[in-house]
Amino acid sequence: MKRSGVAPAQNPAIARTIRFPSKLREKIAADAERCGRSFGGQVIALLRRHYGADVDIAMSPKEILALADASLENVSTADLNVRKA
Secondary structure, three states: OOOOOOOOOOOOOOOOOOOHHHHHHHHHHHHHHHOOOHHHHHHOOOOOHOOOOOOOOOOOHHHHHHHHHHOOOOOOOHHHHHOOO
16 A cells, blocks of 8 residues: 555644743733733633634643642542432
């Protein structure tokens, strides 16, 4: 079977890591604070303004589970018990 020289199309919904130079990061962070947003929220707002509403940043499942785990850190075992009806 002959292989073509064209790479398969990538899924456009896959999040990628973006590294900002420190000066640009400082400018975005200052602008985010001025607008009452987080750094990530400001980056999304900038991308949406330029590219439209289709821009979003998705966390990895590992990051989501870490946040969920951390949110339960100060909850007692009694409060975690869910009674079945």
